Amino acid sequence: MKTLLAKADNSTRVWLSQILRDAGRHVIECDNGTNEPNFAIAMVKNIKEPKKAKMVLNWYKLFFEHARDIILFIRREDGGIVEANNSAVNAYGYSRDELLAMSIYDLRAKETLPLVKAQMEQANHQGILFETIHQRKDGGTLHVEVGSQGVTIGNERILLSVIRDITARKKTVDNLRAANKEPADSRGAPKKVLPQGKGPGGIVIFSKKMESLFQQAKKYHTDRSIPVLIQGETGTGKEVIAKYIHYGGLSVVEPFIDVNCAALTSSLFESELFGYESGAFTGGLPRGQKGKLDLASGGTIFFDEITELPIALQAKLLRVIQEKEFYRVGGLRKIRIDIRIICxxxxxxxxxxxxxxxxxxxxxxxxxxxxLLLPLRERKEEILPLATKFLEDFSHQRGKRFSKISDSAAKLLLFYSWPGNVRELRNTIEWVTFMYDDSVLKPAHLEILRQNENVRVAEDCAPVMDPDNFTLPAEGLYLEKFLNNIVGQALAMHNGNKTKAARYLGISRRSLQCRVDRMRRQLSGD
Structure with missing residues (x-):
């Protein structure tokens, strides 16, 4: 193997030395006595060939100083900047000397500062790629994509960060999204979408209650040390909130590990959570195995159904939360971790x-x-906007024509109690788009709704019909549609039971069946 000589001047030799080591070169670090400012001197293949050494030096100087991306060398201990290229000077508006007197904390936008330490730790251990916001000297901001990797030179550990300005790209994407965004949903409620990175996708908010809850969740996102407890009925979206706390509005590459406490027995739970050492028990892997806490290191672990956790393990979980350390099953070595805990x-x-x-x-x-996540029945203002969104999404996926909800179907959706909350509403709309194809969601499509005692017509929304005292509308009456809606509502009220619905309508079951068959033919276009 040939020898390479690198100038040991400050920390600017880091990137060149590391590149050459990765290429299989043997690197010797020393000072060559020249006045080359902050750059590595390389002699490749034969250190007695000064012309070739000068050529390689000039090539790397061109690469560093003329790279379009920002290149920073950062001290791991305090985030201090030890070297910056011309692109960094141009992008941030600081002189090179000013940059070298600053730290990465000085360049990050205020709202992203709580993430810096964890991101530097991950960059040092395994490398990281993420998006964030940097600020310029003039007060402006840059949306940037950062690739950072820890490199070791001698006894010194430094972070090499390659930073790309994606401000223009992000603005273009935002403009396209705004151009394609519908002004309002068919029920008149405004949409607010929280952008996500590698997270749960766009989260749509339709009420002040949920907006306030997500604002609180965003605060928890900025402080990883605070454990979070989420309470709510089944189907209210607890895991969605947990993922939002983890991902926030940025691209986060740290792991999100979920644990269903109700699905694991006490004996399995401990090995799953803490992992185990070799020989800890019969049937274990020869080399042992890492647990969920190891997998979540640097990120978030989410304990779903925490109240199902065996009480004997609760004390161990408490120690993990307080001390951020644990022992593997059969292990004697204490393991420290840096994780966020959400239950x-x-x-x-x-x-x-x-x-x-x-x-x-x-x-x-x-x-x-x-x-605290309120049940959907206490957030009635969200029912129709959510139903409309689900209807649009599933119709698009399946190539169906549904685009809006009729007033009568809207009343059924509003006065159903939704014991399964948002999950039940979503599943109901998914079932409708699977079974039917129409332009408007009608009561006849909602036969799946169960628990007829939860489907009630309020007196202030639907007046009692008097067959001996009513007035026909002057503009005419579409009798067929009127009859179909009456039958559809009767079936929904009685859980699809045709005998009960027929008795309620005062007709025979056979007559009702004929009407239902006719409605299905109309829906299918026959």
Whole structure:
């Protein structure tokens, strides 16, 4: 192998030395006594060939100083900038000397500062690629994509960061999204979409209650040290909120690991959570195995149905939350971790504490950050906008024609109690788009709605019909549509039971069946 000589001047030799080592070269670091400012001197193949050494030096100088991307060398300990190229000077508006007197914290936008430490730690251990916001000297901001990797030179560990300005690209994407965005949904409620990175996708908000909740979740996103407890009925979107706390509005590459506490037995849970060492138990892997806490290192671990966690393990989880350390099963070495902990439950955790089924100290520790998700029946203003969104999304996926909800179907959706909350609403609309194809969602499409006691017509929304005292509209009456809506509502009220619906309508079951068959033929276009 040939020898390469690199100038040991400050930390600017880092990138050249690392590149050449990766290429299989043997690198010797020393000072060559020249006045080359902050650059590596290389002699490749034969160090006695000064012309070739000068050529290589000039090539790397051109690469560093004329690279279109920003290149920064950053101290791992305090984030101090030890070298910057011309693109960094041009992008940020600072002189090179000013940049070398600053740290990466000085360049990051205020709202992204809580993430810097964790991102530098991940860059040092395994490398990281993420999007964030930097600020210029003149107060302007840059949306940037950062690729950062830890490199070792001698006993010194430094971060090499290649930064690309994506401000123009992001603006173009935002403009395209704005141009394609519908002004309002068919029920008149405005949409607010929270952009996501590698997260749960666009989250649509239709009420002040949910907007306030997501604002609170965003605050938890900025502080990884605070454990968060999310409470809400099944189907209210607890995992969506948990992922939003993890991902926030930025691209986050740190892992999000979920654990269903109700799905694991006590014996399996400990090895799944903490991992185990070689020989810890019969049937284990010869080399042992890392647990979920290891996998979540640097990111978030989400404990769903936390109240189902065996009480014997609750004490160990409490120690993990407080001390950020644990032992593997069969292990003697203490392992330290840096993770965010989010827990969720659909039960009454306070009641569990009183019954002695959930540790009081763990409850108080988790209760530092708390989010309460209201059931959908207490957020009625969201039902129709959500139903419309689901209808549009599933219709587009399946190539169906549905585009709006009729007033009568809207009343059924509003006065159903939705015990399964948003999940049940979504599944209902998905079933409708699978079974039918129409331009308007009608009551006849909602036969899947169950629990007829939850489908009620309020007196202020639907007046009692008196067959002996009514007035026909002057502009005419579409009798066929009127009859179909009456039959559809009757079936929905009685859980699709045709016998009960026929009795309610005062007709025979056979007559009702004929009407239903006719409605299906109309829907299918026959």
């Amino acid at each position: 969720a439950t659909n039960g009454n955790i306070e009641k569990k504490v009183k019954e002695g089924l959930f540790r009081q100290d763990l409850y108080y520790r988790l209760n530092v950050g708390r989010l």
